[in-house]
Amino acid sequence: MSNLILAVARILVVAIFLWSGFGKIMNPAGVATAIAGKGLPYPEILAYLTIAAELGLGLLIALGLFARGAAVLLAVFTAATIFYFHNFWAMTGDAVRMNQIQAMKNVSIIGALLMIAAVGPGRYAMNQR
Numbered sequence: 001m002s003n004l005i006l007a008v009a010r011i012l013v014v015a016i017f018l019w020s021g022f023g024k025i026m027n028p029a030g031v032a033t034a035i036a037g038k039g040l041p042y043p044e045i046l047a048y049l050t051i052a053a054e055l056g057l058g059l060l061i062a063l064g065l066f067a068r069g070a071a072v073l074l075a076v077f078t079a080a081t082i083f084y085f086h087n088f089w090a091m092t093g094d095a096v097r098m099n100q101i102q103a104m105k106n107v108s109i110i111g112a113l114l115m116i117a118a119v120g121p122g123r124y125a126m127n128q129r
Contacts, residue, residue: 006122014058021054064125
């Protein structure tokens with residue numbers, strides 16, 4: 001039963017990344033604009049790296065293929081989004097509360113990703129590394 005739960009959990013944890021990555025692939029210029037708006041360098045390159053991280057790493061985790069490493073990388077990516085995009089400590093007004101919620105959501109997702117990294121993908125995975 002626990003292996004089935006791990007398989008379902010892997011898919012549920014990365015569903016948000018797959019959904020978001022698919023949306024971003026439909027509008028990479030918009031992603032680059034958002035990245036540029038945060039003052040980050042090479043926004044076009046970072047836009048495609050963001051799409052690759054969300055779709056690529058998310059798919060690896062969902063399939064259970066190199067899930068431990070992919071989960072660590074996606075956790076680092078998610079932490080970076082808190083710092084650069086949900087930095088509520090540098091905001092005012094309604095943006096503070098909204099981004100605080102988004103940051104805490106990401107902290108929870110990081111926790112789930114680290115659990116996948118710690119216990120592995122379970123039996124129902126393409127590989128069990």
